[in-house]
Amino acid sequence: MASHTSKAILCLGRINVSGLGHQKPGSRVTYATALSVNSSAGKTGPPDRSGRGPFVRRPRRDAGEPRTEKMPVDQDWTAVYPAAASFKPNTVPLPMRMGYPMRGSVPPEKQGNLELIKIPNFLHLTPAAIKKHCEALKPFCTEWPSALDSDAKCDEHFPIKVTSTDYVSAGPSVRNPSARIVNLKVKLSSLNLDDHARKKMLKLVGERYCKKNDVLTIMADSCPLRQQNYDYAMYLLTVLYHESWKTEAWEAEKTVADMEEYIWEDSPSQKNILDTLVRMKVAGEGEDEEVREQLLGRSEVQEYKDSVTRLKNEGESESTMLQYKEAVKKVLNL
Amino acid sequence: MAAPMALRRELFSLARILPGISHLGPRASGACTGHRKYNIVRSPLPLTSSTFFHTATVFSSTPPAITVTEEPDALFQRVSVLVKGHDRAVLDSYEFFATMAAKELGINISKVYEPPKEADRLTLLKSIHVYKKHRVQYEMRTYYRCIELSHLTGSTAQVYLEYIQRNLPEGVAMEVTKNAMEKVPDHILEPMWKDDTTDDKPSQ
Numbered sequence: 001m002a003s004h005t006s007k008a009i010l011c012l013g014r015i016n017v018s019g020l021g022h023q024k025p026g027s028r029v030t031y032a033t034a035l036s037v038n039s040s041a042g043k044t045g046p047p048d049r050s051g052r053g054p055f056v057r058r059p060r061r062d063a064g065e066p067r068t069e070k071m072p073v074d075q076d077w078t079a080v081y082p083a084a085a086s087f088k089p090n091t092v093p094l095p096m097r098m099g100y101p102m103r104g105s106v107p108p109e110k111q112g113n114l115e116l117i118k119i120p121n122f123l124h125l126t127p128a129a130i131k132k133h134c135e136a137l138k139p140f141c142t143e144w145p146s147a148l149d150s151d152a153k154c155d156e157h158f159p160i161k162v163t164s165t166d167y168v169s170a171g172p173s174v175r176n177p178s179a180r181i182v183n184l185k186v187k188l189s190s191l192n193l194d195d196h197a198r199k200k201m202l203k204l205v206g207e208r209y210c211k212k213n214d215v216l217t218i219m220a221d222s223c224p225l226r227q228q229n230y231d232y233a234m235y236l237l238t239v240l241y242h243e244s245w246k247t248e249a250w251e252a253e254k255t256v257a258d259m260e261e262y263i264w265e266d267s268p269s270q271k272n273i274l275d276t277l278v279r280m281k282v283a284g285e286g287e288d289e290e291v292r293e294q295l296l297g298r299s300e301v302q303e304y305k306d307s308v309t310r311l312k313n314e315g316e317s318e319s320t321m322l323q324y325k326e327a328v329k330k331v332l333n334l
Numbered sequence: 335m336a337a338p339m340a341l342r343r344e345l346f347s348l349a350r351i352l353p354g355i356s357h358l359g360p361r362a363s364g365a366c367t368g369h370r371k372y373n374i375v376r377s378p379l380p381l382t383s384s385t386f387f388h389t390a391t392v393f394s395s396t397p398p399a400i401t402v403t404e405e406p407d408a409l410f411q412r413v414s415v416l417v418k419g420h421d422r423a424v425l426d427s428y429e430f431f432a433t434m435a436a437k438e439l440g441i442n443i444s445k446v447y448e449p450p451k452e453a454d455r456l457t458l459l460k461s462i463h464v465y466k467k468h469r470v471q472y473e474m475r476t477y478y479r480c481i482e483l484s485h486l487t488g489s490t491a492q493v494y495l496e497y498i499q500r501n502l503p504e505g506v507a508m509e510v511t512k513n514a515m516e517k518v519p520d521h522i523l524e525p526m527w528k529d530d531t532t533d534d535k536p537s538q
Contacts, residue, residue: 084501120503122427127434134438137497139400141439141490142407148485154411158515161411168499169507192523238521245525 066090078132081124087116092123159190162233164226181221182229184237187214191241199260200251201244262312264305273304273331280332303327408488412444412513415481415498419506422451425479428506432481432498439494442484449478 071080071093080091089110097107099115110116148154163183167176188209193201201216202209209216218236220229256267264270274292295301307327311320328334415432419425429446436443455473459466486494495510502508 084503119421120424120505122431122503125427125431125501130431130434131438133497134435137439137493140493142487143440144409144485144487144490148409151411154409154515158409158517160516160518162514162516164512164514166495166510166512167508168502168510170504186518190518192525197525234519238519241522242526245527 068093077126078124078129081126081129084120084124087119087121087123089113089116155187155190159187160237161185162230164230180224180226180229181219182226182233184218184220184230184233185215186237188216189214193241193244196247197241197244201240202260204240204244262309264309269308270305273301277301277331300327300330304331408491409515410486410488410491410512411484411515412511413483413486413491413495414511414513415483415495416449416509416511417479417481417502417506418476418508419503420475420477421505422477424503424506425477428503429479429481431501435497436481436483436494439490441486441490441494443481444484445480445482447480449480451475451477 067090087110089112092110094110096110096116098110098113099108101107108115148157161184163185165179165181167179169176188198188201205216208218218233220233220236223229223232274295277295278292304327307320307324311324314320417425417428417432419428433443433446453473453475455471457469457471460468460470483494491512499508
């Protein structure tokens with residue numbers, strides 16, 4: 001008898017060992033052991049062979065009471081669903097219904113409901129479970145330095161901002177080539193640059209500078225790895241900085257057309273106003289050079305210079321035009 | 335069988351992956367007690383080891399204590415987590431989980447918002463042959479959720495992101511944008527031409 005039943009079980013390979021009550025909840029494990037053979041053989045009785053052939057399907061045993069009936073109300077749910085698992089109706093003691101109802105009917109119940117199994121559930125991430133996980137993770141976290149509580153302080157001490165993106169998705173490959181891109185942003189005001197160096201830097205970087213925010217952006221994506229792109233971006237910044245401090249021989253050939261902003265000295269405007277004033281004989285007679293210098297020293301001429309510079313650099317607006325008008329009236333004594 | 339294995343993976347992945355830091359000691363976390371419960375339950379039953387497909391060979395000794403390395407921690411001014419999925423309810427639940435985890439770990443949450451959904455639509459012929467006027471339209475909707483965290487250190491960000499990403503549900507994708515901030519490096523503080531007159535390229 002025992003040998004016969006053991007042979008049957010080894011052939012079938014799928015037996016419910018619900019007799020062992022402490023198994024993992026909800027799973028029908030298949031074990032081929034001597035213990036299970038004896039217990040199951042005792043329950044079902046000898047197989048009936050009359051007129052059916054050499055192999056008889058063992059009659060299916062009834063499922064026992066679902067585990068939900070035996071669950072106490074104050075149980076530890078994190079032990080029932082400790083990790084992500086599919087929805088098991090006999091394990092979740094909630095009276096749930098899900099699905100589109102048939103006409104005149106209610107949504108289907110949870111037993112044998114595919115919709116509940118398909119959708120990802122968060123039964124393993126209840127607030128109690130999250131608290132337990134975070135308690136275990138706390139020792140690995142470090143605190144943010146309390147001195148850096150505002151953005152201004154962060155910008156003052158840590159002016160270079162490096163941005164990168166990670167991508168997580170399911171697919172044939174975990175890699176995403178966009179993850180190698182590194183953006184480096186730095187405010188030029190935080191770098192040690194003098195006037196000439198700043199202008200040269202602006203000419204070197206061109207489009208990468210935003211005048212409104214005073215931010216230089218270097219985007220590095222030519223290398224295949226993020227670390228390489230980051231190193232390259234830092235290298236570019238270093239080279240730009242040092243090269244902008246250097247003064248080459250050909251920089252002396254900078255013309256008025258290359259200038260970034262309007263400079264009044266040695267401009268046609270200065271020549272014109274001085275000529276006009278000399279002709280008007282505002283100052284006393286004397287040498288040309290002395291007269292010109294004297295005129296330059298006058299406050300009206302200085303005001304005129306400011307207004308013209310402002311007009312050229314900032315463009316035309318109400319305030320700039322007004323200022324120009326006032327300055328002209330003063331200079332020409334209108 | 336899957337749950338105990340997944341559980342152990344969750345426990346000891348931190349030991350493997352987090353560099354130089356691994357401590358899963360006597361502190362009874364939920365995962366730990368579940369794990370121990372299974373151990374206790376299995377022993378009275380006289381089942382041979384061949385019944386288990388995965389035997390506990392790796393996880394025997396006590397893990398080492400937390401190690402603190404000398405290199406300075408990275409500072410992230412902002413970490414922006416964007417999750418994308420086809421089902422808004424799943425993203426709602428995930429947002430609850432992520433925000434709660436951030437609160438428990440003491441991370442500042444600056445903003446949680448929902449960017450508008452996007453739909454990819456296509457129009458196909460309804461019939462296999464003729465009937466050009468009868469079409470059917472399909473769409474694939476992508477819902478978004480964005481959680482912006484501010485003022486995180488490198489270790490905290492690593493721990494939080496690993497926890498979040500390991501519990502990402504199936505069918506949901508994530509993009510994490512990190513804004514790190516750094517000091518001006520020493521070789522950019524002063525120009526190198528001040529001292530030496532020879533022109534040589536700055537070395538990186």
